[in-house]
Amino acid sequence: MKRWVLFLNLLLFFLIKFQCGNSNNITSNPIDQQQKDRVLELPGLSVNVNFSHYSGYVRVNEKSKRTLFYWFFEAVEEPFSKPIVLWLQGGPGCSSIALGEAEEIGPFHVNADGKSLYVNPYSWNQVANILFLDSPVGTGFSYTNDPSELLTNGDQRTADDSLVFLLKWFERFPQYKGRDFYITGESYAGHFIPQLAQAIVRYKWSAQESSINLKGYMVGNALTDDFNDHSGVSEFLWSTGLISDQTYKLRKIYCHHVSFLHSSDDCKKISDVVSTELGKIDIYSIYTPFCTRNVSDSDSLKRFKNNGSNNEKYDPCTRQYSSIYFNLPAVQKALHVNPEAAPPKWEACRASYLDVQVVCATDDPVYSMFDSGDTDTVIPVTSTRYNIDALGLPPASPWRPWYDDGQVGGWTQQFTGLNFVTVRGAGHEIPRTRPKLGLVLFKSFLSGSPMPSLSPRITDS
Template sequence: MKRWVLFLNLLCVLMNLQSGISNPIEQQEKDRVLELPGLFVNVSFAHYSGYVTVNQKSNRTLFYWFFEAVEQPSSKPIVLWLQGGPGCSSIALGQAEEIGPFHVNADGKSLYVNPYSWNQVANILFLDSPVGTGFSYTNDPSELLTNGDQRTADDSLVFLLKWFERFPQYKGRDFYITGESYAGHFIPQLAQAIVSYKWSAQERSINLKGYMVGNALTDDFNDHAGVSEFLWSTGLISDQTYKLRKIYCHHVSFLHSSDDCKKISDVVSIELGNIDIYSIYTPFCTRNVSDSDSLKTLKNIGSINEKYDPCTQQYSSIYFNLPTVQKALHVNPEAAPSKWEVCSRRSFNTWKDSATSVLNIYHKLIASGLRIWMFSGDTDTVIPVTSTRYNIDALGLPPASPWRPWYDDGQVGGWTQQYAGLNFVTVRGAGHKVPLIRPKLGLVLFKSFLSGSPMPSLSPRKSDS
């Protein structure tokens, strides 16, 4: 019944949309980004940013940034990137730190072009969801305190239906969803909503072909068990803390923990020390970057030509708070937050409905024939590789290939195994945000996913004779 009500609501939304916009191409052109502050090179691809209203009554409105593929966008698929949190901005993290074409330099005021951007092989759509994330907003403040899994999926579906009306040239194009962390909930839930809506409404604009999730929150029990195993097996916590965590944390919500589990988590933090829990073998950010820092001191520290910089999130905080940047991205000044944040703690702290598991959705979507990949950076403690392996084991899928290493430029990039209906890939030396720590390997992974091909094997050596 609930889905039928949603179906009727969506039909009403689309009827309102058709009556309110006579020329969607006109709105599309209004969203075109003509110039970005701090970008001093010309790019060959078009990009667009703006708003899509998903609820007329409260003016609940989501912000997007869309990048056409570098070459031949008319022949490339569309990929939606969703960030986790819940409440973290896809614009700030997915675009500006990970897979997007424009990354922020350490001065917080200039950009460089990411050579490993995923728009080299696909059209990439970034969405700030749920409402209250990034530049997404509502006229009803109570909605900022009532976000949850269900409304996020419903709003994202409405967004896509309306976005394809604005960009009709992409209707029916092969469509994929990808992202990381709490998007491990968002992505399969949205995929399920799309599949259900397509079946009930015979809708054809969203041609969903599959999805890929990284270091993804999937099942509370398995995720907790994997965290405990990883922390202990890598020597980060004591035997006693490991045993207590198994007792007090494995049966509680991953998002809304118990008091006992929180106490153990405090002990874990003390035993870990000052390390980056998202990437345990890379440096921890110790610099407090602000917009008053001099260009001379921070010049190009964030450049792709330099070694990994753990402070990139701080650079985005400066850049997307600049009035000139917000104007270039068509941010409504009346709806813009007084201080833009990479992640909204309000969403995290007030999150309403969080599924204890999405494994049941996996079973349904595997049966529907979607291409489904799970990947995992193997140096993350938040949702580690062990959690993902426990989740895959719980699905009970028969293996379709042996466990094996995959390669890039003759070096092991990670390990992989195919199952009936699902492909699993680890990325060696990568943390929670795989494309940030290992951008080249992340692009190799993405290309294989899009093509539906196995991860690369080691090429046979040529004979010396």
């Protein structure tokens, strides 16, 4: 068995070497391409920023011209002393550019007019260099010359492509080689992230190569195991009073043993009942408003135009703004999108996905954190707790609240090799619904320190 594993690891090593050894970058000189990828200006951005950012393509397969799109933001201050953080979106098939950058952790968010940007005061590039990747192929601006690949995406190829991307990206940006490297993301990234981490560790062992200095990964509201995830969804929907007793019992019978991506007919039928009982709410954030605007209507855009916000006021329609912005020809040109490879209509989420593998958070010898917004019904906090319990990890600290500005930000518990954190009042996209708390969470993750405790200066009156 060990010989077979060794053979597979060596095969992966030589395949990656073959892909990375081909001259299939946009130019023959990766460092020259770095400067060509630099974004000099963005339509609708009216302020000057004191950090550089780059966007472009990296070819990961020469035969089919499978090519992944990225957008990289240097840290606001001292980027060459800060870690590199890769953000992977879920879906599967949702764009990290659309969601991660433009409505969550990125420095530029889109205004309600769909044509202008404002600077996110809680951007994660305040403390790290952030790399957004559109993966798997077919997501966002990533493309292939073989349309059949859009129907055969799977966990294994996604991890392999992402590894090839990283190795070639570090050749293009050699100044970041060996820097502390972390992977973050949410939702279906509960599959993407641990499997990419495992691929990096195995490649590093096989190749004795250390340009990717993986230190840890963090995933929010993670899709992990179908049975535990479904169990957690049923418990959450019922315990929050969103569905009836009868529907709760039927969901446990028909849905707990089926895939989230490829459900059964019986589970689909009971899911329709769940939707009816829920009503018109945002299932990703049950206590915030549901988007009712038709922002594709120019008159509606004029009525609802705003200039961004420096507070935590929640706007449920941000994805619609991004759909307008990233379809603008001037924006695509500024981001170096190849017009011949660009989709006829850019969409935030659009790729198909077939092959699914179960993941295990203990496969990789790196620090890991699972975080969970507690108002999400899609992959709720109960699902994450079931999955952590299934790992059988010994507790390393008691369950306790954590604080920000004297208020409970959520709850946390450390286990051997894993830290679990909930974020109070956050939905599926923690940095979107609770951006300030999301930044506190991220800082704690990077430092490897426990979540903040209540200051001893704050006492009851």
